Amino acid sequence: MIAPANKPFLQLQSISKTFRRGGAETEVLHDISLDIANGEFISIIGHSGCGKSTLLNLIAGLTTVTTGAVLLEQHEVNEPGPERAVVFQNHSLLPWLTVYDNVRIAVDKVFAKTKSRAERHAWTLHNLDLVQMGHAKDKRPSEISGGMKQRVGIARALAMEPKVLLMDEPFGALDALTRAHLQDSVMQIHGRLGNTAIMITHDVDEAVLLSDRIVMMTNGPSARIGEVLDVKLPRPRNRLELVSDPHYIHAREAVLKFLYERHRYVEAA
Amino acid sequence: MNALPARPVLVDTSAGRAIAAAPPSAPAIAETKILPLKTPRGRRSTQLMSIGSEIASATIPPLLVLAVLLLVWQLATSGPDAALPSPTKIWTESNDLIVSPFFVNGSQDIGLGWRVITSLERVFYGFGLAAAVGVVIGAVIGQSVWAMRGLDPIFQVLRTVPPLAWLPISLAAFRDSGPSAVFVIFITAVWPVIINTAVGIRNIPQDYRNVADVLRLNPLEYFWRIMIPAAAPYIFTGLRIGIGLSWLAIVAAEMLTGGVGIGFFIWDAWNSSRLSDIVVALIYIGVVGFVLDRLVALAGRIATHGTSA
């Protein structure tokens, strides 16, 4: 438990984001505030185009806030960095590097001064094994499946030993089986390493299964946090046992109601 | 595979045609795979046969066409008052040039192989410089929207200036034919490299930039690890056009600057009415140009292996 005197690990302080293009201005995010504890797993859920990726990019430092601030351990975030590693929506592996080198480039950069060459090599292999991709280390991204690419993307992010792991629909483009398998891996790894994780998803079951809290966003423009749901399910969680768990059913229902009753997706005219 | 034909940045039609040319097809290899398993020896011999038939299918059509062309040429120029030499006449008149490329009988009486090497040396310096400078300038320009907008029209104009038009300025600046020829090659070949590199850099997906940002790559690391490999297909398109232009430029430049290059040889042969020698030199130039083009294409294929994923 975090004592009240302690400052939160990651703080979003009344963030808003306005995009200007030519003369037109659109406020995508409006007054977003959230405190996240160390080690928490947060899901962000909301309809397409409401600004989830924008919010994640703000935390990553890839875009800058218009007003408000992102604070990580009391320091303002205003540029990207490896302590906030990102698993991108479309894996974003570098196609000219092998699977190994895609992870190694991150390892070399982050541990240039703290690990020896041999240690960096071992650490790269270790992270590939974590996502069961050690066997394909010499393949290029074009030679492996979508699910494998996504796993390498996760390995690359994990290998940076980030304080915060940011995932933008990490399993979005995968079939149900691969998806379930990777969700289990991420859950295991999170359980073992205890990183703070923020994951964007469209999938209600995924959100409930993985998260400590689910942040539900209202529709844009000027999206806000509509509701935050605590998921008080004990860990480790097992997807089969949870199906009939009253807590699980209740949480699932709450998210579905939010998305499909109170904040129905309105097609833009 | 190599996605060169899809790149929309060709700036030279002759090179564009060469690039669009299909690679030798490989159905013969595929056929061996569906053959039923036999004894190892049987399999090897069918494999050898299929390799042989592949070579045959690649070489027989061009050889046939060549034979027909030679025949037509022979018939068209066999009259007593033909203006151009016939193939048989060329064979007898320029036999030494054809048979032995590397003889040396005096300072100006040397085999065409030596002359080609002299010309290639200049191309090597001029094109090497153009490649290095072009990639760096292209990378800088590709980074900045304003540099692109400001410089692109100027480059588009400059790249249309024919190689020889640069020669007088070059001679005035360097006061020596050697460096002038190299400069002409440089200035001819550098534009497509710059333009294609810049376009390649502009087209680097935001995803790769984001990866670089999250990793906090410094500018040098970004240049080597992201920019160059990501833009490599474009860069090699530019290099391929550049090498073609270089070879065009060197022959023309040498005609005017003299020396022992293949270009000057043609000029010299013309002045002493050795038409047969000129024809032989043309064939040398064509073959070398073809080989240069294929070498750069091969380097590109190796370097961009896996880039278009």
Ligand SMILES: Nc1ncnc2c1ncn2[C@@H]1O[C@H](COP(=O)(O)OP(=O)(O)OP(=O)(O)O)[C@@H](O)[C@H]1O
């Ligand atoms: N660079 C930008 N310039 C202008 N508008 C932008 C920019 N990036 C995003 N937007 C706008 O911000 C809004 C939110 O985009 P965002 O990508 O964050 O949505 P999202 O919730 O991630 O959607 P999805 O679930 O489909 O990925 C969209 O309306 C989009 O058009």
Ligand SMILES: [Mg+2]
């Ligand atoms: Mg998104």
